[in-house]
Amino acid sequence: MDFLLANLVDGLLIGFIYGIAAMGLTLIFGVMDVINLAHGPIIALGMFSIYLLTTMLGLHPYIALILVAVLGLLLGIVIYIVAVQRVIDAPHLSSLLATFSVNMIIIGLGTAAFSTAPYNLEFSLGKMSLGSVTLLGSRVVGALVALLVTAGLYFFLYRTRNGRYIRAVANNRAAAELVGVPSNRILALSFGIGTMLAALSGGIIATFFPFTILAGGTYELKSFVIVVLGGLGNPVGALVGGLILGLIEGIIPTFMETTWVPVVEFVMFVLILLFRPSGLFGAKQ
Amino acid sequence: MKNWRNILGLVLPLLVVAALALWPVFSGKAVDQETAFTILKAVALASSLNIILGYTGYVSFGHIVFFGVGGYTGFYLMSQQGWSIWPAMAAGGAMSGLIAFLLGKAILRLRGAYFALATIGVNQAMLALVGNLDFIGGPIGMNLNFKVYKEYGGAQEALQMAFYIMAGIALLSVIVSYAVRTSKFGLGLLAIREDEDAAEVMGVVAPNAKTWAYVLSAIIPGIVGALFFFKNGNIEPHDAFPLHTSIEFIVMVMLGGQGTVLGPVLGAVGYQGIRGYLLTSPIFKNIQLAVAGVLLLLIVLFIPFGVVGWIRNRFPQTRRVLQ
Numbered sequence: 001m002d003f004l005l006a007n008l009v010d011g012l013l014i015g016f017i018y019g020i021a022a023m024g025l026t027l028i029f030g031v032m033d034v035i036n037l038a039h040g041p042i043i044a045l046g047m048f049s050i051y052l053l054t055t056m057l058g059l060h061p062y063i064a065l066i067l068v069a070v071l072g073l074l075l076g077i078v079i080y081i082v083a084v085q086r087v088i089d090a091p092h093l094s095s096l097l098a099t100f101s102v103n104m105i106i107i108g109l110g111t112a113a114f115s116t117a118p119y120n121l122e123f124s125l126g127k128m129s130l131g132s133v134t135l136l137g138s139r140v141v142g143a144l145v146a147l148l149v150t151a152g153l154y155f156f157l158y159r160t161r162n163g164r165y166i167r168a169v170a171n172n173r174a175a176a177e178l179v180g181v182p183s184n185r186i187l188a189l190s191f192g193i194g195t196m197l198a199a200l201s202g203g204i205i206a207t208f209f210p211f212t213i214l215a216g217g218t219y220e221l222k223s224f225v226i227v228v229l230g231g232l233g234n235p236v237g238a239l240v241g242g243l244i245l246g247l248i249e250g251i252i253p254t255f256m257e258t259t260w261v262p263v264v265e266f267v268m269f270v271l272i273l274l275f276r277p278s279g280l281f282g283a284k285q
Numbered sequence: 286m287k288n289w290r291n292i293l294g295l296v297l298p299l300l301v302v303a304a305l306a307l308w309p310v311f312s313g314k315a316v317d318q319e320t321a322f323t324i325l326k327a328v329a330l331a332s333s334l335n336i337i338l339g340y341t342g343y344v345s346f347g348h349i350v351f352f353g354v355g356g357y358t359g360f361y362l363m364s365q366q367g368w369s370i371w372p373a374m375a376a377g378g379a380m381s382g383l384i385a386f387l388l389g390k391a392i393l394r395l396r397g398a399y400f401a402l403a404t405i406g407v408n409q410a411m412l413a414l415v416g417n418l419d420f421i422g423g424p425i426g427m428n429l430n431f432k433v434y435k436e437y438g439g440a441q442e443a444l445q446m447a448f449y450i451m452a453g454i455a456l457l458s459v460i461v462s463y464a465v466r467t468s469k470f471g472l473g474l475l476a477i478r479e480d481e482d483a484a485e486v487m488g489v490v491a492p493n494a495k496t497w498a499y500v501l502s503a504i505i506p507g508i509v510g511a512l513f514f515f516k517n518g519n520i521e522p523h524d525a526f527p528l529h530t531s532i533e534f535i536v537m538v539m540l541g542g543q544g545t546v547l548g549p550v551l552g553a554v555g556y557q558g559i560r561g562y563l564l565t566s567p568i569f570k571n572i573q574l575a576v577a578g579v580l581l582l583l584i585v586l587f588i589p590f591g592v593v594g595w596i597r598n599r600f601p602q603t604r605r606v607l608q
Contacts, residue, residue, distance in 0.1 A: 029398075033398070035398050035401070035402065082582075083582055083586075086586050087585060087586065087589075090589065091342075092344060092397050092398050092401060093338075093344050093535075093539070093543075094585050094589055096344065096346070096398075096401060097532075097535065097536070097539060097581060097585045098582060098585045098586065100532055100581070101578040101579070101581035101582035101585065102578065102582070103578070104574050104575065104577055104578030104581065105574075105575045105578035105579060105582075106575075107574055107575075108572050108573065108574030108575025108576070108577070108578055109572060109575045111571075111574065112571040112572045112575070221405075221409060224402060224405065224406070225406075228402065232398075232399075257417070259413070259416060259417050259424070260413075260417055261413075262409065262410075262412075262413035263410060263413040263414045263417060265413075266406045266407075266409045266410035266413060267410050269402075269406040269410075270392070270403055270406040270407055270410065273392075273395060273399055273402060273403045273406065274391055274392065274394070274395070274403070277395070277399055
């Protein structure tokens with residue numbers, strides 16, 4: 001029983017971080033109808049940025065995280081201008097392949113620079129005990145940071161002018177343009193925020209898991225599952241989806257072998273796409 | 286005269302495939318035969334993918350799942366049940382077709398990005414599932430006993446035979462692609478691609494047409510899978526269901542020109558050629574993936590209909606010839 005409880009809490013904590021990675025993906029999809037296949041490599045870039053900033057500049061990982069967020073935002077805007085802008089109204093295949101080419105470029109350069117060997121951040125916040133459950137400090141702080149980021153995103157989307165613009169463009173781009181929303185700038189900003197969230201989640205993950213340049217792929221696939229769970233284009237759904245996925249990953253190993261986790265996840269993914277395409281919390285169609 | 290021109294649309298891609306098959310015979314080098322095998326495999330897979338992707342307009346991102354299913358089916362029958370290569374290939378193709386039929390009934394209801402995501406999910410689910418099934422080797426996979434090659438006169442001869450079968454399958458895939466493109470069934474698919482709702486109004490039974498297009502595009506990858514792993518001698522989950530490779534085939538179709546017969550053939554030759562060059566060139570060796578990414582981006586941004594599509598638009602008189 002203790003084992004199950006520990007797994008549950010662990011899964012829940014990771015779930016928050018999965019959640020912000022998926023929020024980035026779902027925000028981009030919701031605003032511009034583009035599935036960002038460069039999401040995984042950007043998560044990996046977040047991991048390596050934290051690594052480089054802490055080892056070379058000697059920054060504290062959580063301070064470095066702020067820099068990672070800024071870099072992620074800028075990178076996203078650059079990717080939007082170079083690769084996405086021209087294909088935004090083209091058929092899905094074009095935007096999928098455009099973002100996939102960014103994926104190939106990042107992985108190609110990253111492999112040349114870091115090889116595919118595992119890296120590890122020398123960082124620990126010790127353990128803390130809560131009753132019978134022992135938690136890693138870095139995971140608790142990671143989950144708190146993820147919550148903070150979510151709150152920040154919520155505030156930005158609902159309480160600022162640019163946030164309102166983003167929601168307007170997501171709702172109906174043509175109508176938003178008619179009332180004077182600078183849609184191209186808003187699309188670039190949304191893509192930037194989406195990649196920023198991916199980079200942040202990578203940075204947080206790097207504080208407690210070892211990583212390689214290819215590690216982002218796993219989290220990208222998890223983000224797909226979460227995004228579909230929560231409904232494509234729904235950021236709040238993504239956070240809840242992240243928590244559900246974290247819980248599933250925590251529960252399954254107590255009565256099945258861990259290798260069955262991806263089977264369950266992806267079968268669930270396809271079934272939800274088929275029967276509840278607007279997500280678990282979306283309206284029935 | 287008119288018929289001669291029409292048939293050129295088939296002859297041209299067939300000539301490319303024939304040239305690929307004959308190239309190692311004339312050069313006599315074993316290395317060339319390996320390269321030609323890889324390109325012919327790419328031709329067969331890209332042409333099959335084109336039926337669902339190019340003609341019907343459904344982006345099957347995880348199409349490699351059928352290659353893996355056929356590979357595993359054939360390999361299991363050969364290594365555990367002692368079947369020979371021919372029935373094993375047939376079984377691989379049949380199993381892929383059957384799975385495509387059942388899957389297609391369900392996921393072809395989804396459109397656009399949702400369908401693309403579902404195919405990724407199917408491939409990843411299959412990859413994870415196969416790794417958990419012990420009777421087909423689980424995460425380690427299976428090996429072929431070296432003795433099975435004796436039936437074909439030794440390993441060398443089996444390799445030779447696999448090459449010619451591959452060439453035959455590539456030819457077959459081009460013929461199927463042409464037959465679909467010029468048939469009434471194919472016209473229905475093209476109509477679905479342009480506007481599915483309008484096509485239904487005009488009398489195309491879209492769910493059936495889509496399902497059969499999906500099945501048709503799955504059978505040849507299944508056969509190729511069985512043959513490829515027979516030649517390879519072992520099979521593992523990650524070799525059978527590589528998502529990255531799946532996307533490479535989409536790139537080939539795009540590069541050559543989606544929705545044409547010649548396009549995927551040229552795309553496969555071109556992509557493998559570029560890739561081979563990048564992998565061996567001293568400058569690009571380390572960053573070959575990044576260079577390939579830049580090329581892909583340029584294609585997507587500037588010639589979205591591929592080489593054949595670009596020629597057809599630029600020189601309208603070639604439209605009759607380049608199918």
